[in-house]
Amino acid sequence: MKRNGWMSCSAILTVTAIVCAQQPAENKPPAVALKEYRIDRSITADARECIDCHAKDSPGIVADWSDSRHAHANITCLDCHTAGPADADVSQSHFQYDKTPVSTIVSPRDCSRCHPAEAAEYSRSKHANTLAIMWKIDLWMNKGANNAVERVTGCYHCHGSTVKINNGVFDPDTWPNVGVGRQNPDGSLGSCSSCHTRHKFSIAESRKPEACGQCHLGPDHPQIEIYEESKHGAIYHAEGDSWKWTSAPGAWTAGVDYRTPSCSVCHMSAVRDIPGTHDVTERLAWETQAPLTVRPADFAAFPAKTDHKAERAKMEKVCLACHSAAWTKGHFDHLDKAVANYNEVYYKPIKAVVDLLYDKTLLSKDQPFDEEIEIEMYEFWHHEGRRARFGAAMMAPDYAWWHGFYELKKRGMMIEHMADELVESGKPAKRFNLKGTGGETTPPPGIQK
Numbered sequence: 001m002k003r004n005g006w007m008s009c010s011a012i013l014t015v016t017a018i019v020c021a022q023q024p025a026e027n028k029p030p031a032v033a034l035k036e037y038r039i040d041r042s043i044t045a046d047a048r049e050c051i052d053c054h055a056k057d058s059p060g061i062v063a064d065w066s067d068s069r070h071a072h073a074n075i076t077c078l079d080c081h082t083a084g085p086a087d088a089d090v091s092q093s094h095f096q097y098d099k100t101p102v103s104t105i106v107s108p109r110d111c112s113r114c115h116p117a118e119a120a121e122y123s124r125s126k127h128a129n130t131l132a133i134m135w136k137i138d139l140w141m142n143k144g145a146n147n148a149v150e151r152v153t154g155c156y157h158c159h160g161s162t163v164k165i166n167n168g169v170f171d172p173d174t175w176p177n178v179g180v181g182r183q184n185p186d187g188s189l190g191s192c193s194s195c196h197t198r199h200k201f202s203i204a205e206s207r208k209p210e211a212c213g214q215c216h217l218g219p220d221h222p223q224i225e226i227y228e229e230s231k232h233g234a235i236y237h238a239e240g241d242s243w244k245w246t247s248a249p250g251a252w253t254a255g256v257d258y259r260t261p262s263c264s265v266c267h268m269s270a271v272r273d274i275p276g277t278h279d280v281t282e283r284l285a286w287e288t289q290a291p292l293t294v295r296p297a298d299f300a301a302f303p304a305k306t307d308h309k310a311e312r313a314k315m316e317k318v319c320l321a322c323h324s325a326a327w328t329k330g331h332f333d334h335l336d337k338a339v340a341n342y343n344e345v346y347y348k349p350i351k352a353v354v355d356l357l358y359d360k361t362l363l364s365k366d367q368p369f370d371e372e373i374e375i376e377m378y379e380f381w382h383h384e385g386r387r388a389r390f391g392a393a394m395m396a397p398d399y400a401w402w403h404g405f406y407e408l409k410k411r412g413m414m415i416e417h418m419a420d421e422l423v424e425s426g427k428p429a430k431r432f433n434l435k436g437t438g439g440e441t442t443p444p445p446g447i448q449k
């Protein structure tokens with residue numbers, strides 16, 4: 001958390017010497033061989049101390065760093081980890097090794113000193129703001145329907161949570177934590193290493209679908225499975241090894257460097273005259289994760305400042321790098337019809353059935369997950385309803401139909417059947433004792449509901 005770094009960084013960048021080279025040690029089996037690092041004189045003595053000692057103490061970290069673009073540009077440990085003496089996250093225990101105050105956390109604000117555009121785009125994205133979104137709309141959180149350990153090992157690993165640190169010692173309930181929307185001690189939101197893992201901070205890694213698939217998977221948001229099933233994913237698996245993943249942003253070219261798009265190509269990378277972005281809401285025309293599909297500007301919890309027609313046009317331009325206009329138009333026509341089909345044929349009528357049960361007090365409103373129909377309704381929109389829409393959006397027919405619309409038909413009938421039985425009996429639905437409740441129901445400071 002160094003505050004005056006940009007100047008010293010620019011000064012360092014004018015030095016063109018090679019920072020460090022790796023030389024395999026002789027006469028040792030490769031798996032355990034310790035590498036030697038030749039540190040160039042252009043690195044300050046302070047910065048060299050970190051590298052010298054950590055090369056022995058944590059060789060994995062120094063090896064990754066020395067492989068990175070940062071090392072090649074003379075960006076050292078110090079540029080990212082030095083802290084102001086008053087920062088809450090200064091590691092006290094580290095003073096036994098070195099006089100320079102260091103902090104473990106390197107927040108988006110720290111990266112923003114050198115990457116202001118990426119940090120600004122990221123800070124307005126749904127990724128960075130997900131804690132506020134969760135506290136606005138999520139019933140697990142607001143109703144305390146799960147407990148702290150379930151949140152720490154589940155939700156917070158993907159979404160992030162508030163990092164608590166006292167005198168350089170982390171609260172273990174809040175660390176490790178590289179969720180996309182973690183709240184840092186300096187007030188900034190998010191973690192850049194969600195997609196660019198330390199200490200390579202590689203652009204190639206973030207461009208591959210695996211970087212996204214660690215969170216975008218499973219029954220409720222199976223984007224990686226959907227991608228694997230699409231022709232794009234099949235071709236990526238067949239020949240992606242030989243594609244060029246390291247080209248500079250803006251110079252990474254459809255048809256030249258890659259033959260089919262990864263998540264990053266469609267959602268983030270610069271493609272032809274569409275600029276790259278770290279705000280993943282760009283290029284979207286729908287909120288296909290919401291119970292009722294709406295336009296991003298109409299998503300009440302976090303209204304986008306985008307115009308859905310302009311964003312759709314951007315997404316279409318990505319396709320046009322490799323497809324004809326008719327192919328592209330046909331695809332989006334199918335998507336928009338699938339959205340209407342889900343909203344009108346499935347979600348609205350089944351929601352009306354369940355709402356009637358609440359009106360008749362056959363279902364109770366105080367605990368959202370303790371009656372069978374409530375769980376059925378939840379999976380109806382949150383699992384199958386999303387899969388039908390995501391499958392249609394991202395070219396995965398098995399998800400659109402077998403994991404999607406087929407399941408909506410089946411579960412929709414079950415919900416209607418159970419509702420009929422309740423109405424006939426006139427008795428309130430059986431309430432189960434929901435296990436594992438009791439999580440905090442007020443948001444952390446700084447997060448508005």
Ligand code: HEC
Nearest residue numbers: 049050053054057077078081091094097098100102103104
């Ligand atoms: C003389 C050896 C030595 C020097 C010099 C040194 N470190 Fe460390 N550092 C360590 C050891 C040992 C640890 C503890 C590792 C552990 O917890 O297992 C550590 C931990 C860290 C951590 C994690 C913080 C924590 O509280 O666990 C960071 C970040 C770090 N060092 C960065 C730096 C930076 C930046 C420099 C240069 C300003 C530096 N180190 C200089 C030995 C050193």
Ligand code: HEC
Nearest residue numbers: 051054061062065070075076077080104105106107193198
């Ligand atoms: C480009 C910025 C950057 C540079 C350069 C950098 N680090 Fe880090 N380092 C990070 C980030 C980000 C994390 C993860 C912490 C977080 O999530 O905020 C981290 C984590 C660490 C940790 C804690 C790891 C753990 O698993 O507990 C240590 C130790 C560390 N760095 C040491 C070093 C050393 C030594 C160097 C130089 C060889 C270095 N770092 C260079 C950004 C950087």
Ligand code: HEC
Nearest residue numbers: 009069070073075079106110111114192196201202203204
């Ligand atoms: C002191 C300035 C500085 C800081 C702080 C810094 N970077 Fe960088 N970063 C650079 C420079 C300079 C380059 C370009 C290196 C080159 O390609 O020559 C770069 C390149 C990158 C790249 C592209 C790597 C590639 O494979 O092409 C990524 C990703 C990146 N940085 C992420 C981060 C993240 C994340 C942080 C914070 C954890 C961070 N940087 C902190 C200066 C910095």
Ligand code: HEC
Nearest residue numbers: 133134137138140141146154155158214215216221289290
């Ligand atoms: C495996 C990672 C992962 C876990 C675990 C996880 N989520 Fe998510 N969550 C996601 C992703 C990815 C999305 C984005 C879905 C989409 O837009 O397709 C999401 C979406 C959401 C949304 C919808 C946000 C919106 O904009 O509509 C809420 C609310 C939410 N999650 C809350 C939670 C809660 C609460 C938990 C724990 C009970 C949890 N999530 C567990 C990854 C995860």
Ligand code: HEC
Nearest residue numbers: 108111115118119122192194195206207249264269270276
């Ligand atoms: C959701 C995943 C994700 C997160 C989180 C993320 N990035 Fe990136 N980043 C990417 C992808 C994908 C690319 C490659 C885009 C392209 O192809 O041009 C990239 C490229 C970059 C580059 C190279 C672009 C350039 O102009 O040199 C930098 C620098 C960078 N990111 C910094 C950051 C910083 C700083 C943060 C945190 C504020 C961050 N990233 C967070 C996915 C991510």
Ligand code: HEC
Nearest residue numbers: 126130133158159179180194211212215263264267280281
């Ligand atoms: C560490 C977990 C994580 C990683 C890695 C991650 N995401 Fe996400 N992503 C989320 C969560 C959580 C949400 C839901 C945020 C919300 O709506 O509250 C989300 C939402 C999204 C959305 C929906 C945005 C909107 O406006 O509805 C898109 C698109 C997206 N991510 C794309 C990506 C791409 C592309 C990558 C990889 C380059 C990626 N994500 C990597 C966790 C992650």
Ligand code: HEC
Nearest residue numbers: 212216223224227261262263266284285286287288289393
């Ligand atoms: C061929 C381009 C393409 C690829 C590849 C792709 N997507 Fe998508 N994605 C789309 C389109 C198109 C939509 C729907 C856009 C709209 O709203 O009109 C979408 C929707 C989404 C959504 C739902 C956003 C919302 O809020 O409705 C998420 C999340 C997402 N994609 C993440 C990913 C991830 C993660 C990957 C990789 C595993 C990926 N996408 C691969 C084109 C793509």
Ligand code: HEC
Nearest residue numbers: 231232254255258259260261315318319321322328331395
């Ligand atoms: C980098 C080039 C590239 C981009 C960008 C691209 N595609 Fe493709 N796409 C391909 C290739 C190659 C195929 C395989 C064609 C074949 O079947 O011979 C393909 C196949 C498809 C298929 C056929 C799926 C099937 O199961 O038959 C659809 C639909 C499709 N793409 C839609 C899109 C849409 C929509 C976009 C933009 C959101 C897009 N593509 C972006 C290269 C691309």
